[in-house]
Amino acid sequence: MTSALLEIEDLRIEYRKPGLLRRKEPFVAVDGVSLRLERGQTLGLVGESGSGKTTLARSVLCLVDPTAGRIEFDGTDVTGFRRAGIGGTTRRVPHWYRRRVQAIFQDPTASLNPSWSVRDIVAEPLRVHTDLRDDAVTRKVATLLDQVGLDPSLDHQRPAAFSGGQRQRIGIARALATEPDLIVCDEPVSALDVSTQSTIVNLLNQVQRDTGVAYLFIGHDLGLMRHMSDRLAVMYHGRLVEEGPAEDVYHRPADDYTRRLLDAAPGFDPAEQRRKRELRRPVAAG
Numbered sequence: 231m232t233s234a235l236l237e238i239e240d241l242r243i244e245y246r247k248p249g250l251l252r253r254k255e256p257f258v259a260v261d262g263v264s265l266r267l268e269r270g271q272t273l274g275l276v277g278e279s280g281s282g283k284t285t286l287a288r289s290v291l292c293l294v295d296p297t298a299g300r301i302e303f304d305g306t307d308v309t310g311f312r313r314a315g316i317g318g319t320t321r322r323v324p325h326w327y328r329r330r331v332q333a334i335f336q337d338p339t340a341s342l343n344p345s346w347s348v349r350d351i352v353a354e355p356l357r358v359h360t361d362l363r364d365d366a367v368t369r370k371v372a373t374l375l376d377q378v379g380l381d382p383s384l385d386h387q388r389p390a391a392f393s394g395g396q397r398q399r400i401g402i403a404r405a406l407a408t409e410p411d412l413i414v415c416d417e418p419v420s421a422l423d424v425s426t427q428s429t430i431v432n433l434l435n436q437v438q439r440d441t442g443v444a445y446l447f448i449g450h451d452l453g454l455m456r457h458m459s460d461r462l463a464v465m466y467h468g469r470l471v472e473e474g475p476a477e478d479v480y481h482r483p484a485d486d487y488t489r490r491l492l493d494a495a496p497g498f499d500p501a502e503q504r505r506k507r508e509l510r511r512p513v514a515a516g
């Protein structure tokens with residue numbers, strides 16, 4: 231088997247609350263999770279609130295230290311990139327990793343600097359990660375804004391001048407600036423209204439077709455996740471309960487928890503739900 235873009239092996243992440251007595255058990259947020267994401271594909275990560283999705287995503291972004299297990303990106307072990315050093319210092323994550331792995335977050339308002347212009351926000355990763363001169367940066371910013379459907383002539387405006395969906399487009403332009411191989415998308419459409427959700431999802435799909443970027447995509451809406459993802463992984467209480475091709479997980483879930491998640495999914499027509507339950511009912515042996 232060829233190496234995947236991202237390979238997560240038996241990952242465990244524990245949180246310790248400061249001041250806890252030593253003998254008290256740490257809280258296990260991610261427990262023995264193994265996942266694989268191929269180049270140019272989307273791995274959808276679903277599960278109820280608190281199941282460990284964001285913690286897993288943050289470990290891929292080297293924002294949280296795994297307790298055990300391994301994260302490999304394009305053949306390089308990146309697990310120890312951010313091990314806490316002596317005296318609480320933190321080792322720097324290499325530039326090449328920050329450049330190749332970008333992120334989009336749920337709340338674009340919180341993740342965009344409100345006092346910067348859109349031009350400066352999108353230009354920042356170019357200034358940090360490339361040797362482009364000012365005029366080339368300006369051209370690239372205009373191309374990126376155009377790519378995400380924003381008018382480049384508005385690049386002097388601040389984020390507050392834009393709608394929620396437009397702000398998410400700014401976040402996507404910023405994430406695309408370094409031409410990453412992977413974008414970790416932590417619920418990028420959950421805070422948007424339904425019609426804006428679908429335009430942003432379509433944009434992300436188009437970007438993937440154009441650039442070959444892979445997504446680790448976290449979301450709650452199973453219907454949307456099914457359309458977005460090549461494979462779906464379902465987490466429950468920090469553990470992976472199911473993983474497989476998106477259509478299989480959606481139509482033929484192997485795990486009880488996935489079935490409950492599907493039945494609880496909002497926007498389902500009750501008759502459709504009944505029909506799905508019938509289809510999923512195990513066939514008696516013999």
Ligand SMILES: Nc1ncnc2c1ncn2[C@@H]1O[C@H](COP(=O)(O)OP(=O)(O)OP(=O)(O)O)[C@@H](O)[C@H]1O
Nearest residue numbers: 245246257259277278279280281282283284285286
């Ligand atoms: N810094 C932290 N310290 C202690 N516990 C934490 C910390 N961050 C998250 N947790 C706990 O870890 C568990 C998993 O949280 P996480 O945010 O990864 O879940 P999630 O599936 O992404 O949830 P949501 O869909 O609500 O974002 C939760 O019980 C949460 O309270």
